[in-house]
Amino acid sequence: MAWGKKKVGESASPGASPCHLDERHKVPRGHVPMVTGCGQRVVVAVRLLRDPCIAELLRMAARQYGYGQPGMLRIPCDAGHFRRVVDGALRAQSRLAARPDT
Structure with a gap:
C-alpha cells in the first residue's frame, strides 16, 4: 500500500484516468487508487476490499458521494x-493465510 499527499494545484480532468497521469502516479496491477477525506492518496490492493471494515467505508463513500465519482x-x-482500517484488514488477511487447512 502506498500513501502520498496531493500536490497543490494538481488535478486530473474529469475524463482522464488518474491511474496513468505519468509514471510516478501509475497504479500497480491489482490495486485501486483512493483519496481520503483530507486529500491523502492511497493505493489499496483489490484483495483487501473484501474486508468488512473497508467494505463499510466503501458503502459510506457511496452514500456520501454517489456511485458516479469522477x-x-x-x-x-x-x-x-483509513490507515488503521487497512492495517487491520492486512493483519486479518495474514492471520487467515497462516491458518493451517483442516
Missing part, C-alpha cells in the same frame, strides 16, 4: 483512520 474513489474519513 477520478479517484474518495473515502469519507481521515487518513489516520
Whole structure:
C-alpha cells in the first residue's frame, strides 16, 4: 500500500484516468487508487476490499458521494483512520493465510 499527499494545484480532468497521469502516479496491477477525506492518496490492493471494515467505508463513500465519482474513489474519513482500517484488514488477511487447512 502506498500513501502520498496531493500536490497543490494538481488535478486530473474529469475524463482522464488518474491511474496513468505519468509514471510516478501509475497504479500497480491489482490495486485501486483512493483519496481520503483530507486529500491523502492511497493505493489499496483489490484483495483487501473484501474486508468488512473497508467494505463499510466503501458503502459510506457511496452514500456520501454517489456511485458516479469522477477520478479517484474518495473515502469519507481521515487518513489516520483509513490507515488503521487497512492495517487491520492486512493483519486479518495474514492471520487467515497462516491458518493451517483442516
